[in-house]
Amino acid sequence: MRQWMKTEGFVFPNTLFHFTDVFWDLLEEEIDDVVDHLSIPLENLVQIRQVVPNGRGLDFHNVCQLGYGLVPQQNRRGFIFWRKKQKKYFKRLIQRYLLKFNLQVSGIDSTVYFRRTMRKILVTGGAGFIGSHTVTELIHAGFTPIIIDNFSNTDERILDGLKHILGQLPVLYREDCTDAAIMENIFQKEKPEAVIHFAAFKAVGESVEQPLKYYRNNLSSLILLLELMKKYQVRDLVFSSSCTVYGQPDQLPVTEKTPQKEATSPYGYTKQVCERIIQDFVQSEPNFRAVLLRYFNPIGAHHSGQIGELPFGVPGNLVPYITQTGAGLREKLTIHGNDYDTVDGTCIRDFIHVTDLAKAHVKSLEWLSGQASVCEVFNLGQGIGNTVLEVVQAFEKVSGKKLPYSIGPRRAGDVEKVWADVTKSKTMLNWKTELTLEQALDDAWRWQQHIGKN
Numbered sequence: 001m002r003q004w005m006k007t008e009g010f011v012f013p014n015t016l017f018h019f020t021d022v023f024w025d026l027l028e029e030e031i032d033d034v035v036d037h038l039s040i041p042l043e044n045l046v047q048i049r050q051v052v053p054n055g056r057g058l059d060f061h062n063v064c065q066l067g068y069g070l071v072p073q074q075n076r077r078g079f080i081f082w083r084k085k086q087k088k089y090f091k092r093l094i095q096r097y098l099l100k101f102n103l104q105v106s107g108i109d110s111t112v113y114f115r116r117t118m119r120k121i122l123v124t125g126g127a128g129f130i131g132s133h134t135v136t137e138l139i140h141a142g143f144t145p146i147i148i149d150n151f152s153n154t155d156e157r158i159l160d161g162l163k164h165i166l167g168q169l170p171v172l173y174r175e176d177c178t179d180a181a182i183m184e185n186i187f188q189k190e191k192p193e194a195v196i197h198f199a200a201f202k203a204v205g206e207s208v209e210q211p212l213k214y215y216r217n218n219l220s221s222l223i224l225l226l227e228l229m230k231k232y233q234v235r236d237l238v239f240s241s242s243c244t245v246y247g248q249p250d251q252l253p254v255t256e257k258t259p260q261k262e263a264t265s266p267y268g269y270t271k272q273v274c275e276r277i278i279q280d281f282v283q284s285e286p287n288f289r290a291v292l293l294r295y296f297n298p299i300g301a302h303h304s305g306q307i308g309e310l311p312f313g314v315p316g317n318l319v320p321y322i323t324q325t326g327a328g329l330r331e332k333l334t335i336h337g338n339d340y341d342t343v344d345g346t347c348i349r350d351f352i353h354v355t356d357l358a359k360a361h362v363k364s365l366e367w368l369s370g371q372a373s374v375c376e377v378f379n380l381g382q383g384i385g386n387t388v389l390e391v392v393q394a395f396e397k398v399s400g401k402k403l404p405y406s407i408g409p410r411r412a413g414d415v416e417k418v419w420a421d422v423t424k425s426k427t428m429l430n431w432k433t434e435l436t437l438e439q440a441l442d443d444a445w446r447w448q449q450h451i452g453k454n
């Protein structure tokens, strides 16, 4: 749970301080976030008043050595920062210290609130597409992510983007999460309080060609994690599952109770088996709590355009293929079949902005912390379907480019249409999507232009 704490001068006598206008500018972005939290009891808020009226500076080194509040130190370093008003540098400095000491700061008017970041979250695959967006949302919500990624399907561009967005990189282990000794070391050293498990191979076609690669990575990483969670009593797990577990459902929209069909690929089967493993584990260990998130079709990128989907080789997913075609890296898009039973004959999917998806992970952690032993499944989608042609048209609208495409034959194994019923996520997790298909394509296009430049 996020917790905001309140302090005033008399509660923590050393936490009085003064901030200049530069600092107030920095806080503007955070104001909405604070307002959101004012519904919680005031005694949980840290409130620091602007009490030092003489305009002198702060020494953030000393501030953070204390690790609790912001203490005015009228020494040379602090003074220089304020005199020069090096806003960018100063912002980075603050972010670095806040991250290091698990503090977050927000403000309203002349009052500043800060909170201690409450929980360390181990994020396997945290440098990947969905993982990196979730890392930014975790930090924004006051958690401390610890990333483990072996970079088998990502690269430095995501780290550069994270650094740009966050001011500095979260703790990162470039390790393989199927390595028992390394993982045990990380558990011992970091003492995480929850795990979000993204790390997996995810290419459906490749999984048909190399099933063992998929079974080894996707299953053994999960089993090892659960063993370590049991050993170190890390109670909470959020697991990345997929709507592939439903196959072509008989009824739409798909609810969490919709019966699963036989998996059409080894990849899909790993998700079904992983879900079952987690359910059995929680059943046998009543101390543990898990959320299984069935993603529909994550698309888009961070609004900054600094992180996004990074396909290696020919993209297997629609949107990276579209943006690469838009950027002239591919000649044209081939749409697989236009004779399906849909409004324009092309397949229907439920596309969800990756930022909305990332936020659902934060909601899941918060929800879990209020539960007894539980293993709950949630659909994550927009709750509406769009055809492939509608996606193409939306891309043309946001990019102002005409996308060359042709219609090819149907692709074996493609489901005709699928979209989610998200009532359960909305009501239980208190989560809903906020971003549209067009916003997702706009952000994906911004990301494409960014990596096109690099």
Ligand SMILES: NC(=O)c1ccc[n+]([C@@H]2O[C@H](COP(=O)([O-])OP(=O)(O)OC[C@H]3O[C@@H](n4cnc5c(N)ncnc54)[C@H](O)[C@@H]3O)[C@@H](O)[C@H]2O)c1
Binding pocket: 124, 125, 126, 127, 128, 129, 130, 131, 148, 149, 150, 151, 152, 153, 154, 175, 176, 177, 178, 197, 198, 199, 200, 201, 202, 217, 221, 240, 241, 242, 243, 295, 296, 297, 298, 310
């Ligand atoms: N993107 C989608 O369309 C989609 C849909 C449904 C479910 N999912 C699931 O969501 C999760 C994240 O997907 P994504 O799209 O971000 O994929 P991604 O490939 O971008 O991210 C996965 C990350 O895990 C890392 N990884 C893989 N195996 C590892 C290992 N053994 N040790 C350490 N790191 C490892 C990769 O380097 C990569 O950075 C996966 O479990 C995937 O199956 C994705």
